[in-house]
Amino acid sequence: MPHHDLPDVDSAHRALDEASTRSLDSSHDRWVHGLACAGFGVLIGANVGVLRLARGTEYYSWISLGSLALLVALAFWESRATRTWPRRARRTGWFGLGGSVLLAAIGHGILNTVYREDPGPLPVLVLASAVVASPLLVAGHLVARGGRR
Amino acid sequence: MKDPGTGHARHRLDDVIHAPVRFSIVAALASVDQAEFAVVRDAVEITDSALSKQVATLESAGYVAVSKGYVGRRPRTWLALTKQGRLALDRHLAALREIAGGPLE
Numbered sequence A: 001m002p003h004h005d006l007p008d009v010d011s012a013h014r015a016l017d018e019a020s021t022r023s024l025d026s027s028h029d030r031w032v033h034g035l036a037c038a039g040f041g042v043l044i045g046a047n048v049g050v051l052r053l054a055r056g057t058e059y060y061s062w063i064s065l066g067s068l069a070l071l072v073a074l075a076f077w078e079s080r081a082t083r084t085w086p087r088r089a090r091r092t093g094w095f096g097l098g099g100s101v102l103l104a105a106i107g108h109g110i111l112n113t114v115y116r117e118d119p120g121p122l123p124v125l126v127l128a129s130a131v132v133a134s135p136l137l138v139a140g141h142l143v144a145r146g147g148r149r
Numbered sequence B: 001m002k003d004p005g006t007g008h009a010r011h012r013l014d015d016v017i018h019a020p021v022r023f024s025i026v027a028a029l030a031s032v033d034q035a036e037f038a039v040v041r042d043a044v045e046i047t048d049s050a051l052s053k054q055v056a057t058l059e060s061a062g063y064v065a066v067s068k069g070y071v072g073r074r075p076r077t078w079l080a081l082t083k084q085g086r087l088a089l090d091r092h093l094a095a096l097r098e099i100a101g102g103p104l105e
Helices: A009-021 A027-053 A059-081 A089-114 A122-145 B020-029 B037-044 B048-060 B083-100
Strands: A084-086 B032-036 B064-071 B074-081
Touching: A009 B020, A009 B083, A027 A059, A027 A084, A027 A089, A027 A122, A084 A089, A089 A122, A089 B032, B020 B032, B020 B037, B020 B048, B020 B064, B020 B074, B020 B083, B032 B037, B037 B048, B037 B074, B048 B064, B074 B083
Parallel strands: none
Antiparallel strands: A084 B032, B032 B074, B064 B074
């Protein structure tokens, strides 16, 4: 077999040291991706409550467009501010996003069924927003904290 | 080819990864899902052209995936270790540990 320099014990140790120290994992990038994840959660969660409160008013479209613009801006900032994707960060983020979007759909469904005429009481809307945001907040925390390699 | 599960551990070393620069690239990429070309270049301390050449070898072995895109107007190249690359690195590290005389980590 055309091996380059077959390693002796010392060079095997050196190679193993190299493998364990040559890490691109960046706490800054973890923090940015985690913060972005949490930001997506807050925006999606807040949308659930705020859009119900704004339903039927002239602000509804502006709030929808504004939140969309904020989501795009947040995604842009995330990609500009980072140069690596930490291990499992992307997958964790997608799980969080999936969870929040699913809860948002369920939340809208329940709120629309229970409160047909009015937006619903403020504490309920706040609670619904917090529940919707929670998967992405948890995902953001996991990404920022990091995990095993 | 010899059965990779038998014989001396050196038979289980991966020829593609065994080259020092490529080993550094793969070891660095193992710590992340994806990294910018320039980050890997700086971490491994080689030139753009040297990294391109080594990445091409790793890419043709199926160990590294290269993707290109833009952030704003700036073009960026991203490097990622494939599943196959991760498995190859794990096997290579296991062989090195055996040569070094037992589990280190």
